Amino acid sequence: MNKSWQLFESNLKIYLKNNYLKKTRAQADWIKQDTQYFSKGVIRLNELFTTQRTQRRFNYFDDPVLRSGYLAYFLPVNAYKVYHLLRTNHSHIHLKDKIRIVDLASGPLTMSFGFLLYLLDKGLAQNKTIQIEIMAFEQNKKILNDGIKLMKAFLFVLKGNSDLDIRVHITPCQTDLNRSIPERKPCDILFSGNFFNELSTREQQITAMDRFIRSFCHQDTLMVFIEPGTKKISRDLQELRDAFHAERTWRVLAPCVCHNSCPFNIVHKGDWCHHEIEWQTPSYIQDFDKAVGLKKQYLLYSYLMLTNRLVQKAAVVKKDVYVAVSHIMSMKDGYEFLGCGVDGLTRFQLFTNNISQNNHAFKKLRRGSVFKFQICSEKKDVKEGFLYQIKKTDCFRIL
Numbered sequence: 064m065n066k067s068w069q070l071f072e073s074n075l076k077i078y079l080k081n082n083y084l085k086k087t088r089a090q091a092d093w094i095k096q097d098t099q100y101f102s103k104g105v106i107r108l109n110e111l112f113t114t115q116r117t118q119r120r121f122n123y124f125d126d127p128v129l130r131s132g133y134l135a136y137f138l139p140v141n142a143y144k145v146y147h148l149l150r151t152n153h154s155h156i157h158l159k160d161k162i163r164i165v166d167l168a169s170g171p172l173t174m175s176f177g178f179l180l181y182l183l184d185k186g187l188a189q190n191k192t193i194q195i196e197i198m199a200f201e202q203n204k205k206i207l208n209d210g211i212k213l214m215k216a217f218l219f220v221l222k223g224n225s226d227l228d229i230r231v232h233i234t235p236c237q238t239d240l241n242r243s244i245p246e247r248k249p250c251d252i253l254f255s256g257n258f259f260n261e262l263s264t265r266e267q268q269i270t271a272m273d274r275f276i277r278s279f280c281h282q283d284t285l286m287v288f289i290e291p292g293t294k295k296i297s298r299d300l301q302e303l304r305d306a307f308h309a310e311r312t313w314r315v316l317a318p319c320v321c322h323n324s325c326p327f328n329i330v331h332k333g334d335w336c337h338h339e340i341e342w343q344t345p346s347y348i349q350d351f352d353k354a355v356g357l358k359k360q361y362l363l364y365s366y367l368m369l370t371n372r373l374v375q376k377a378a379v380v381k382k383d384v385y386v387a388v389s390h391i392m393s394m395k396d397g398y399e400f401l402g403c404g405v406d407g408l409t410r411f412q413l414f415t416n417n418i419s420q421n422n423h424a425f426k427k428l429r430r431g432s433v434f435k436f437q438i439c440s441e442k443k444d445v446k447e448g449f450l451y452q453i454k455k456t457d458c459f460r461i462l
């Protein structure tokens with residue numbers, strides 16, 4: 064973890080202790096009992112987010128145990144996901160000295176924290192002043208207040224530890240996004256993190272996305288929708304992608320290189336497009352994992368990055384570029400994996416006796432890795448896309 068992340072973590076621990084623990088414990092360093100204390104909320108939230116979805120109350124963040132569990136564990140984990148996503152899609156992000164962000168269903172400003180940590184990581188705030196305006200839309204006032212206080216404390220600590228000049232102005236908008244959108248200012252980046260899976264039907268999701276785009280987006284707005292990597296919500300995102308793609312108004316920047324319908328909506332319907340980050344789990348998170356029985360060695364998520372198709376340059380056809388949409392699977396005498404490219408899905412097979420210097424990098428593939436592979440001879444057209452058997456001389460490169 065770099066210095067900014069370390070500051071973020073220490074600031075979070077101090078905030079949790081000062082605001083959610085009895086005064087006697089607040090001053091001391093973070094200890095094992097603190098992890099155990101906040102684990103109660105993490106366990107209950109994990110159940111609510113997975114097996115007991117229907118029992119989730121609208122305002123579950125009114126409960127301090129759930130709220131503090133979210134702050135302690137899900138905030139850093141989800142902020143890391145968006146930080147990673149922005150780093151890997153850096154070429155799509157055009158930053159100005161003044162950036163207006165809309166953070167929808169912001170919770171404790173998770174997406175905005177991820178963005179800030181990305182800015183710090185890129186050194187983009189070096190030698191100049193960056194002004195960030197965050198409009199945070201959230202129906203639960205308590206979690207939003209936590210986020211605002213945490214952000215202010217983090218900026219204060221940052222100022223004391225570096226010569227960066229980042230000025231952040233937060234406009235809190237407590238509102239039910241299913242009903243109305245009071246403020247309608249166009250923004251540069253629109254974030255929606257882990258919100259669409261709180262909407263029960265696809266119709267609600269399509270209506271919400273359409274409303275958000277109309278309310279907050281102008282021709283250059285970058286839209287980032289990130290959700291858990293589970294089957295239902297990932298397939299929902301695939302459907303949303305196709306619904307908006309069909310309108311021909313918005314262009315999908317990532318993760319797709321394919322400009323047609325999502326192949327997973329046509330074939331492989333039991334599968335879903337999602338991505339995996341292998342991260343160096345911080346010991347703070349590892350301690351939680353041990354206490355609650357979760358494992359966060361890999362972070363799973365699904366996402367969409369969209370922009371306005373009309374003003375962007377004509378979509379560049381990324382020939383020979385694929386996104387890995389499966390693990391590497393063992394087969395008799397070799398390996399296989401699925402890649403999604405301009406013409407849809409290709410199943411790549413590599414027999415052990417064809418592994419060579421040219422192609423051995425395939426072993427490093429993860430779900431979501433982007434790779435370049437020039438298919439030199441014929442691909443077979445099979446029922447569920449194409450099939451290609453990799454040869455010794457074929458070159459394989461992870462981008």
Ligand SMILES: C[S@@+](CC[C@H](N)C(=O)[O-])C[C@H]1O[C@@H](n2cnc3c(N)ncnc32)[C@H](O)[C@@H]1O
Nearest residue numbers: 141168169170173201202203239240241256257
């Ligand atoms: C799982 S949390 C995600 C928070 C944050 N975006 C993140 O990624 O960590 C979902 C958030 O959506 C908020 N939310 C759910 N339905 C909402 C609605 N109709 N209007 C506004 N906020 C809503 C909840 O209060 C909660 O803070």
